[in-house]
Amino acid sequence: MLPDYPFPAPPAACEIFAVATGVHWLRMPLPFALNHINLWLLEDGAGWAIVDTGFALDTVKECWLAILEQLTRSTRGGRISRIIVTHFHPDHLGLAAWLQERTAAPVWMTAGEYLTAHAVWHEVGGHGNPPMLRQFRAHGLDEERCAALERRSGGYNRGVPTLPNRYRRLFDGDELIIGGQRWQVRVGYGHSPEHAALYSPDLGVLISGDMLLPTISTNVSVFAVTPEADSLTDYLQSIDRYRELPAATLVLPSHGMPFYGIAGRVDALHAHHEDRLQLLEEYCQTSRSAADLLPMLFARELDTHQTMFAMGEAIAHLNRLEHAGRVMRSEEGDGRIRFVASGRASAASGSGEAGSG
Known part of the structure; x- marks a missing residue:
């Protein structure tokens, strides 16, 4: 309504x-x-x-x-x-x-x-x-x-x-x-x-x-x-x-x-x-950082002030997905934090695509 x-x-x-x-x-x-x-x-x-x-x-x-x-x-x-x-x-x-x-x-x-x-x-x-x-x-x-x-x-x-x-x-x-x-x-x-x-x-x-x-x-x-x-x-x-x-x-x-x-x-x-969460989960079939996902969340061009809020909001949605078990967080060799959909991460691990420690 x-x-x-x-x-x-x-x-x-x-x-x-x-x-x-x-x-x-x-x-x-x-x-x-x-x-x-x-x-x-x-x-x-x-x-x-x-x-x-x-x-x-x-x-x-x-x-x-x-x-x-x-x-x-x-x-x-x-x-x-x-x-x-x-x-x-x-x-x-x-x-x-x-x-x-x-x-x-x-x-x-x-x-x-x-x-x-x-x-x-x-x-x-x-x-x-x-x-x-x-x-x-x-x-x-x-x-x-x-x-x-x-x-x-x-x-x-x-x-x-x-x-x-x-x-x-x-x-x-x-x-x-x-x-x-x-x-x-x-x-x-x-x-x-x-x-x-x-x-x-x-x-x-x-x-x-x-x-x-x-x-x-x-x-x-x-x-x-x-x-x-x-x-x-x-x-x-x-x-x-x-x-x-x-x-x-x-x-x-x-x-x-x-x-x-x-x-x-x-x-x-x-x-x-929930629409945004589903969108991000879909894009996280490939490992993504919060900055990678800004164009998916915000179609318009962002000024500097808006970028600050947009980054905080992207991280908030990714954290929600992580808390819900829908994505997993990883810190890769470049030190950046990325997220990948949990199903995708599990499949990669099971197929030997992910390295072992």
């Missing part, structure tokens, strides 16, 4: 658009092919709660200043009660510290997202560009594209120029009261360490962040710090929890348009990923 879109168009720049009782939609620009992010304002007593903050661009700062001025002139006043960040990615966390400094509002995040942001920013604990490049080289990415990624070093810090140095921790299952409405914290995995979506049973609204998008699939990657992770299973199990929500739930995603049809969208994402 296709999603049903109740709103014909997104809000204009710096416009505050009501989508439910006490819930307002903002849209900010991004400097990527995915050129926008949806942010949310929740009426909170005599003030406002912010959900996600946007990428640190001057145009986004200018938009926030205009919005804060609009809020000051509203009957509710301009006090910001809290800044809730769904996860550490720069389009969500980017201006949290800047807004915190301007408004004195506390930042609310899960521990996994807060600590990962600091690890990525400082490139410690297996995070950052150098470990990522080692991982991609091991999975077959050529030097030209690795060099282009190396030139992008510091990209996270440009999107998040400053980090909050204190926060209030969110846990899965927490219930927040915002403007008299209940909002449940629903932590999901696979896209980021502890992504916090917010569901209001009072309003029938899910602020899904990046966990559930209406037309594109959420990026699911494996990172250098957890090289054998089965991120795809983590993600699919997380979105399966949304099936328990009422069919009339209005989903407010970080990208794309608000929609109804939560169960159908979860079904479609399961089908999408």
Whole structure:
């Protein structure tokens, strides 16, 4: 079932658009092919709660200043009660510290997202560009594209120029009261360490962040710090929890348009990923690296930013196949990691095609 879109168009720049009782939609620009992010304002007593903050661009700062001025002139006043960040990615966390400094509002995040942001920013604990490049080289990415990624070093810090140095921790299952409405914290995995979506049973609204998008699939990657992770299973199990929500739930995603049809969208994402798994399993009848498989997964030409996500996603799908016993991993003489379909590997071994140790 296709999603049903109740709103014909997104809000204009710096416009505050009501989508439910006490819930307002903002849209900010991004400097990527995915050129926008949806942010949310929740009426909170005599003030406002912010959900996600946007990428640190001057145009986004200018938009926030205009919005804060609009809020000051509203009957509710301009006090910001809290800044809730769904996860550490720069389009969500980017201006949290800047807004915190301007408004004195506390930042609310899960521990996994807060600590990962600091690890990525400082490139410690297996995070950052150098470990990522080692991982991609091991999975077959050529030097030209690795060099282009190396030139992008510091990209996270440009999107998040400053980090909050204190926060209030969110846990899965927490219930927040915002403007008299209940909002449940629903932590999901696979896209980021502890992504916090917010569901209001009072309003029938899910602020899904990046966990559930209406037309594109959420990026699911494996990172250098957890090289054998089965991120795809983590993600699919997380979105399966949304099936328990009422069919009339209005989903407010970080990208794309608000929609109804939560169960159908979860079904479609399961089908999408299984199609990709079957495709990769077929191509792995011959030993392949993750980089070898990028053209099979992504028909379009990838820019450098997209290559980073595409490599992480290819590794995630191959890891899922390996965990399921559908492919086997090998490290050949050149040090590169390749995968071959399990049936093919067994046949080769039985026929004496594979060398013995």
